[in-house]
Amino acid sequence: MKNHPDYLEEEERLRFTKAYMDSVIAAQETDQETLKKRQESTVASLDFKDSSLKYQDMLNHANFMQMSREQLKNLKRLRKKPYFARINYQRKEKAEEEIFYIGKVSLFDRETQQPIILDWRSPLANVYYEGRLGEVSYEAHGETYEGHVSLKRQYSIEGGELLDFQDIDITTKDDLLQSSLSQNADHRLTEIVSTIQEEQNRVIRADLRKPIIVQGAAGSGKTTIALHRVSYFLYTLKDIFHPYEMLILAPNRLFIDYMKEILPELGVDQSRSTTFADFVQLVTEHGFDVQTQHETLMNALETQENQKVLNIAELKGSPQFENILERYIYEIKKEFIVEDDFMVAGFRIVNGKRIKQMFLEDYAYLPYYKRKEKIRQILMSDMRRKKKVMLDKMKKRYDDELDKAMYGIKDPDKRKRRVSFLLDQKESKLKEIETESKKGVRTYMKKFPNRSLNSYFKRLYQEDDTFYHAFEKVSERERESIRKHSLHQIRKKKVDAEDLATVLYLQAVLYGVEKDYKAKKVVIDEAQDYSYMEFVSLKRSLNTELFTIVGDLAQGIYRYRGLKHWQSLIDHVFKAPNYLTLQKTYRTTIDIMSVANQILSYMEDDLPQAEPVVRRGEKPSFHSLKDDANWGKRLYHQYTQLKEEGFKSFVIVGKTLHECYTIYNELEPHFSQDIQVIDDHEDMEKNKAVILPVYLSKGLEFDCVFLVGLDDQYHQNELDMKLLYVAMTRPLHRLYFWGESHSTFLLDLVNPETIN
Numbered sequence: 001m002k003n004h005p006d007y008l009e010e011e012e013r014l015r016f017t018k019a020y021m022d023s024v025i026a027a028q029e030t031d032q033e034t035l036k037k038r039q040e041s042t043v044a045s046l047d048f049k050d051s052s053l054k055y056q057d058m059l060n061h062a063n064f065m066q067m068s069r070e071q072l073k074n075l076k077r078l079r080k081k082p083y084f085a086r087i088n089y090q091r092k093e094k095a096e097e098e099i100f101y102i103g104k105v106s107l108f109d110r111e112t113q114q115p116i117i118l119d120w121r122s123p124l125a126n127v128y129y130e131g132r133l134g135e136v137s138y139e140a141h142g143e144t145y146e147g148h149v150s151l152k153r154q155y156s157i158e159g160g161e162l163l164d165f166q167d168i169d170i171t172t173k174d175d176l177l178q179s180s181l182s183q184n185a186d187h188r189l190t191e192i193v194s195t196i197q198e199e200q201n202r203v204i205r206a207d208l209r210k211p212i213i214v215q216g217a218a219g220s221g222k223t224t225i226a227l228h229r230v231s232y233f234l235y236t237l238k239d240i241f242h243p244y245e246m247l248i249l250a251p252n253r254l255f256i257d258y259m260k261e262i263l264p265e266l267g268v269d270q271s272r273s274t275t276f277a278d279f280v281q282l283v284t285e286h287g288f289d290v291q292t293q294h295e296t297l298m299n300a301l302e303t304q305e306n307q308k309v310l311n312i313a314e315l316k317g318s319p320q321f322e323n324i325l326e327r328y329i330y331e332i333k334k335e336f337i338v339e340d341d342f343m344v345a346g347f348r349i350v351n352g353k354r355i356k357q358m359f360l361e362d363y364a365y366l367p368y369y370k371r372k373e374k375i376r377q378i379l380m381s382d383m384r385r386k387k388k389v390m391l392d393k394m395k396k397r398y399d400d401e402l403d404k405a406m407y408g409i410k411d412p413d414k415r416k417r418r419v420s421f422l423l424d425q426k427e428s429k430l431k432e433i434e435t436e437s438k439k440g441v442r443t444y445m446k447k448f449p450n451r452s453l454n455s456y457f458k459r460l461y462q463e464d465d466t467f468y469h470a471f472e473k474v475s476e477r478e479r480e481s482i483r484k485h486s487l488h489q490i491r492k493k494k495v496d497a498e499d500l501a502t503v504l505y506l507q508a509v510l511y512g513v514e515k516d517y518k519a520k521k522v523v524i525d526e527a528q529d530y531s532y533m534e535f536v537s538l539k540r541s542l543n544t545e546l547f548t549i550v551g552d553l554a555q556g557i558y559r560y561r562g563l564k565h566w567q568s569l570i571d572h573v574f575k576a577p578n579y580l581t582l583q584k585t586y587r588t589t590i591d592i593m594s595v596a597n598q599i600l601s602y603m604e605d606d607l608p609q610a611e612p613v614v615r616r617g618e619k620p621s622f623h624s625l626k627d628d629a630n631w632g633k634r635l636y637h638q639y640t641q642l643k644e645e646g647f648k649s650f651v652i653v654g655k656t657l658h659e660c661y662t663i664y665n666e667l668e669p670h671f672s673q674d675i676q677v678i679d680d681h682e683d684m685e686k687n688k689a690v691i692l693p694v695y696l697s698k699g700l701e702f703d704c705v706f707l708v709g710l711d712d713q714y715h716q717n718e719l720d721m722k723l724l725y726v727a728m729t730r731p732l733h734r735l736y737f738w739g740e741s742h743s744t745f746l747l748d749l750v751n752p753e754t755i756n
């Protein structure tokens with residue numbers, strides 16, 4: 001690097017950038033006098049060349065910059081690595097080439113507004129990620145700008161020191177990517193702004209006003225890229241969009257913790273991240289105990305006779321179920337159509353037809369109970385307005401009668417009786433108007449339904465008429481099976497995970513979602529596990545099209561309830577979404593991916609093979625447990641050796657939770673405190689080896705993965721192959737199979753030369 005003609009220039013640039021940052025930081029933190037002194041000494045210590053005057057000027061201006069606390073914190077963090085790349089760019093209409101340094105956050109010269117560092121999310125930075133050298137264009141504020149890129153340079157800067165830099169062109173392979181992929185992981189996702197690849201950049205920057213669906217191979221960066229897209233979204237639309245309006249849905253708590261590490265780095269930590277089940281509980285307050293999809297899956301794996309339960313789950317998540325709910329909702333709607341005139345003390349206050357029209361037309365955009373509330377308010381206000389008229393009319397009617405009696409009845413006794421009768425009548429009629437008008441609205445509103453969400457949910461299965469009408473199009477066998485199962489759950493105050501879509505859907509149609517819980521943009525990771533009904537209910541309740549959906553059908557272990565293909569979302573749920581694929585995979589080595597790809601080829605989905613980026617490692621190896629009572633000790637030995645080699649994160653994967661505990665019992669004496677089993681509720685502790693059931697390992701990654709099969713074997717069926725594929729695609733570096741025989745892991749289907 002030191003022989004490079006630009007070396008001194010690069011060194012100087014880095015020193016200047018850090019000095020500028022120091023000035024800005026000092027300006028925010030110290031008083032003006034100290035600041036001046038400090039600045040003088042900074043300037044004196046810098047060995048500027050041609051640009052010295054300009055730099056000096058810029059430094060002098062740095063103290064005028066006003067920053068928020070958050071920006072200041074970022075700036076301090078970024079001082080260690082202010083930028084990671086540079087481009088030499090010449091705008092079409094300009095004679096001179098400009099140099100832009102690209103980093104995680106932008107920094108501008110206060111006086112000239114020229115960028116000292118360009119934010120990676122800015123429109124111009126796109127030309128760094130997209131395409132190669134030469135003619136380029138980028139879009140900003142709806143306009144296209146053309147220009148020419150003559151240089152792209154990557155920097156490796158650590159602790160504020162320039163370690164290396166290199167230029168990228170068509171022939172060089174991306175060294176920065178290679179070195180970042182060969183690092184060891186310690187249970188956390190990192191930001192990848194300096195090595196985002198072209199196909200990933202396309203996902204990050206795809207039209208922000210449209211929904212986007214991404215099918216990406218295991219390890220292709222879906223989670224990472226989805227979060228970078230969030231960051232890009234919040235940056236681009238920062239003036240109109242608050243991070244809180246962003247909802248990130250992840251499969252489980254473990255995953256959210258894992259993801260959270262990356263969020264502050266990307267500046268998206270103020271977004272909400274939760275699971276679908278927690279979101280539904282928050283929005284609807286249903287309070288049912290939920291049987292999770294993991295429990296259903298585990299039951300299915302551990303006992304053979306659970307096909308019925310899986311079929312029920314499938315129906316509850318299917319497009320057919322939307323029709324069932326719509327039939328039910330149509331019946332509910334009929335109960336809200338009230339056509340009686342609103343009468344008080346014999347006066348008609350509001351015509352029944354008008355009330356019906358309010359419900360069906362005027363307020364059709366509102367949920368049913370909100371419409372009911374609007375009608376109540378209108379009746380109240382009409383009542384208040386008309387009460388005086390009613391009183392006046394009534395008074396006048398009796399006053400006329402009284403006049404007639406006073407002047408028309410000659411006999412004094414008769415007249416007295418009549419007048420007194422009329423006065424009594426008048427008083428009681430006026431009183432009647434007073435009291436009736438007070439309770440009139442309340443009495444009238446009783447004509448409308450008044451039920452809780454939970455009672456609507458239960459009624460669907462409990463009431464004969466309702467149930468048979470809604471499920472009319474379902475075969476008798478399926479109908480009886482779903483009813484029996486659901487009633488059984490209801491009696492235990494339980495619902496299936498698949499019922500949550502129904503609960504949310506009913507909430508949306510009947511009551512709506514509170515403003516505070518609404519989100520304008522939704523990101524769904526591991527989207528292959530969501531059912532059609534879950535997408536529909538989310539869209540309906542949040543009333544937005546802005547979804548970023550990422551998933552991999554090959555990892556669809558909840559396929560019985562999840563999506564079978566993306567087409568149903570494209571055709572029926574979202575309006576013209578962008579559909580993109582990520583085929584390259586960055587997590588693991590060619591050697592591991594080659595074995596995983598062989599399992600993939602046996603699946604029904606017909607998905608293309610994942611293409612690993614060029615990184616070689618060791619072949620996955622098989623270790624026999626046959627007749628070996630000491631395998632736990634051997635595995636522990638291998639584990640300690642790998643630790644000594646520098647690997648940091650380890651996972652032992654069992655097919656089921658039950659199997660995980662059996663493995664734990666074998667390994668615990670050797671690992672002592674150094675190992676833990678993770679179930680849905682456990683947090684992962686750093687520096688410990690973990691034992692995970694496959695379904696919980698989905699989405700996570702570890703340096704080394706041990707797949708252990710004691711009692712449970714993987715069979716050549718769709719579910720088992722998917723579970724196996726998920727487990728095999730978790731490692732960054734090493735994969736070991738520990739089992740009875742090759743067939744425990746379907747390795748008899750695999751080319752023997754690809755394993756040790």
Ligand SMILES: Nc1ncnc2c1ncn2[C@@H]1O[C@H](COP(=O)(O)OP(=O)(O)OP(=O)(O)O)[C@@H](O)[C@H]1O
Binds near residue numbers: 177180223587701729
């Ligand atoms: N452009 C990149 N530069 C460096 N590392 C990358 C890049 N893209 C992805 N990675 C790394 O690859 C690994 C896999 O990424 P991620 O977990 O986001 O993939 P995924 O598609 O969600 O995987 P899976 O579906 O298997 O859960 C992570 O370690 C991530 O940091």
